[in-house]
Amino acid sequence: MHKQLSDQSPMTDRQTQQLLALSVAYIMCDAALTIIEASAGVADLLGLTEHVLPGQALTSVCLPLLGYEAHLYAICARTVPDLVIEQINFEDRHGETRYVSLVVLPQESEPGLVVLLSDVTVQSQQQQRLQQQHHELLLLHEKIAAQNTQLVALNAELSQLSQRKSDMIAIVTHDLRSPLTAITGYARMLLDGMYGQLLPEQQELVQSMYDQGQHMRELLSKLLDLRRLESTELDKREVVNLNLLLTRVVFSFHDHARLAEVELCLAEDEEVLITHGDGDILQQAVANLVSNAIKYTGAGGKVVLRLARLTELPIVDPPLDARHTWGALTVADTGSGIAEEDLQHIFDPFFRTAAARMRGPAGSGLGLSIVQMAMRQHGGRVLVASRPGEGTTFTLLLPCDTQDQAASQQ
Amino acid sequence: MVQRKVCLVGDFAVGKTSLFNRFVYNRFSETYQSTIGVRVQRKILKVRDHELALILWDTEGGQDSTTLKESYLKGAAGAVIVCDLTRTGTILHCEEYIHLLRRENPALPLAIAGNKLDLVSPDHAHVTVAHQVAQLFQAPLTLSSANLGVGVEQLFQSLGERLVHAQTTI
Numbered sequence: 001m002h003k004q005l006s007d008q009s010p011m012t013d014r015q016t017q018q019l020l021a022l023s024v025a026y027i028m029c030d031a032a033l034t035i036i037e038a039s040a041g042v043a044d045l046l047g048l049t050e051h052v053l054p055g056q057a058l059t060s061v062c063l064p065l066l067g068y069e070a071h072l073y074a075i076c077a078r079t080v081p082d083l084v085i086e087q088i089n090f091e092d093r094h095g096e097t098r099y100v101s102l103v104v105l106p107q108e109s110e111p112g113l114v115v116l117l118s119d120v121t122v123q124s125q126q127q128q129r130l131q132q133q134h135h136e137l138l139l140l141h142e143k144i145a146a147q148n149t150q151l152v153a154l155n156a157e158l159s160q161l162s163q164r165k166s167d168m169i170a171i172v173t174h175d176l177r178s179p180l181t182a183i184t185g186y187a188r189m190l191l192d193g194m195y196g197q198l199l200p201e202q203q204e205l206v207q208s209m210y211d212q213g214q215h216m217r218e219l220l221s222k223l224l225d226l227r228r229l230e231s232t233e234l235d236k237r238e239v240v241n242l243n244l245l246l247t248r249v250v251f252s253f254h255d256h257a258r259l260a261e262v263e264l265c266l267a268e269d270e271e272v273l274i275t276h277g278d279g280d281i282l283q284q285a286v287a288n289l290v291s292n293a294i295k296y297t298g299a300g301g302k303v304v305l306r307l308a309r310l311t312e313l314p315i316v317d318p319p320l321d322a323r324h325t326w327g328a329l330t331v332a333d334t335g336s337g338i339a340e341e342d343l344q345h346i347f348d349p350f351f352r353t354a355a356a357r358m359r360g361p362a363g364s365g366l367g368l369s370i371v372q373m374a375m376r377q378h379g380g381r382v383l384v385a386s387r388p389g390e391g392t393t394f395t396l397l398l399p400c401d402t403q404d405q406a407a408s409q410q
Numbered sequence: 411m412v413q414r415k416v417c418l419v420g421d422f423a424v425g426k427t428s429l430f431n432r433f434v435y436n437r438f439s440e441t442y443q444s445t446i447g448v449r450v451q452r453k454i455l456k457v458r459d460h461e462l463a464l465i466l467w468d469t470e471g472g473q474d475s476t477t478l479k480e481s482y483l484k485g486a487a488g489a490v491i492v493c494d495l496t497r498t499g500t501i502l503h504c505e506e507y508i509h510l511l512r513r514e515n516p517a518l519p520l521a522i523a524g525n526k527l528d529l530v531s532p533d534h535a536h537v538t539v540a541h542q543v544a545q546l547f548q549a550p551l552t553l554s555s556a557n558l559g560v561g562v563e564q565l566f567q568s569l570g571e572r573l574v575h576a577q578t579t580i
Binding site: 063064066067069071083084085086088090099124127128131136138139 | 413414415422423442443444445446447448449450451452465467470473479481482484485486487497499
């Protein structure tokens with residue numbers, strides 16, 4: 001058979017020899033596709049349990065050739081050169097996957113075919129492992145892409161809901177402010193005796209009405225501030241002198257602290273620090289901290305404001321950008337402190353500590369949310385450290401320039 | 411006995427081998443094993459009191475139809491295009507496989523298997539897309555789950571019935 005092929009195959013001798021060297025088995029059949037001869041390894045390579053015998057139909061032994069009959073006849077007639085089927089795999093009797101490639105060529109000496117079978121298991125297994133990894137990566141990629149799409153949609157939905165919430169707050173607060181102004185105004189007029197002297201009991205009731213009304217006005221005002229901070233990007237990028245800002249805040253709270261018998265002082269560093277942003281928002285953030293500090297520091301206590309350039313960056317998550325100069329603005333009090341379990345919630349809107357609730361309805365629970373939002377808008381951070389019974393220190397970290405840096409930029 | 415070659419084609423990891431194994435051996439594996447080349451197996455089907463031997467070709471899947479070896483399709487009397495109902499791309503690629511198969515033989519009986527039905531709800535958007543593709547190319551869609559064995563017999567039985575009447579091959 002080898003001689004026949006090497007002498008008379010339409011392929012060159014060299015090619016035929018190479019093919020035979022690669023093949024581990026062969027089948028020869030006549031023009032009617034009936035097997036004439038088969039080498040010993042055929043049954044094993046095709047996963048058959050019985051020997052391949054002359055007289056059997058080629059397609060009954062070699063199942064993958066079923067359906068190719070027209071093609072096989074064409075090879076016999078030499079109108080088609082060959083047929084190659086690569087990597088036919090099957091489970092052998094040990095349950096292992098084996099791979100066989102087959103080539104069908106015409107016989108030259110007489111009408112018929114030669115089917116060459118090669119065991120390509122080793123290289124196919126390597127290819128399978130690589131392909132498996134490639135497909136698993138592609139699946140992972142598809143999964144991540146699908147999750148990203150879902151996240152984008154979810155994010156859009158959340159933004160829409162957040163916008164609706166903000167719009168609702170804006171409408172409600174705006175609509176409540178006008179009647180509240182009238183209520184507190186009339187209460188003030190009654191308290192001022194414009195409609196006659198009130199009885200002591202009436203005086204107390206109207207005073208309460210006025211106080212509650214003022215509290216509601218403050219709450220609405222803070223709600224509006226929070227909404228404004230949440231819904232808009234920072235549009236003001238003015239130069240803000242933090243030293244001046246602290247001085248203004250201390251001055252504005254001077255009387256308030258005196259009435260509460262709290263010592264309010266400014267321990268200012270000599271270095272002038274400049275930041276860029278919205279001065280009104282930053283002043284409001286510091287004012288909220290000072291207002292809280294005075295409120296929760298009893299008579300005889302102390303509130304100290306300090307501004308300093310950081311010489312060493314604290315470890316925070318996410319980390320501070322070391323390319324900037326950072327200023328630390330602290331508001332430290334000797335007040336009642338915050339319980340450890342409350343610390344993680346104090347920046348949540350409307351959260352009030354147990355101590356705050358005990359004090360009555362004076363707080364809105366929005367002041368610290370506004371501080372946090374203001375810091376986010378300015379690329380800053382807010383840190384808090386507190387010990388119950390000893391006091392609390394809030395630190396606002398802001399990217400700054402020293403006066404020299406600011407001057408050189410100009 | 412009448413014997414007919416049927417090719418299972420489709421993108422990778424859509425469940426061609428799982429459908430093949432469920433139909434031929436009534437078994438299922440949770441582990442994904444990528445197919446290299448082709449696996450050929452015979453399965454006898456009873457169609458209207460006649461026995462039909464399906465010679466099933468479970469072909470290697472790629473990222474789309476361009477990687478499919480066309481030599482595998484020669485002599486096919488029918489084909490099942492498999493897509494994964496959890497992955498839109500595999501459903502949309504059905505069109506390419508249909509074009510490829512019909513280019514060789516416009517009359518070739520085709521069936522689409524929307525597989526992994528156990529992972530999506532029947533009213534999922536992907537199921538609707540699969541129905542639209544099937545309708546557009548006039549290839550019957552069977553929703554299947556090789557995992558649960560749902561729709562598998564129905565898929566091959568209905569194709570088998572069409573094969574008994576069809577004589578054309580690629």
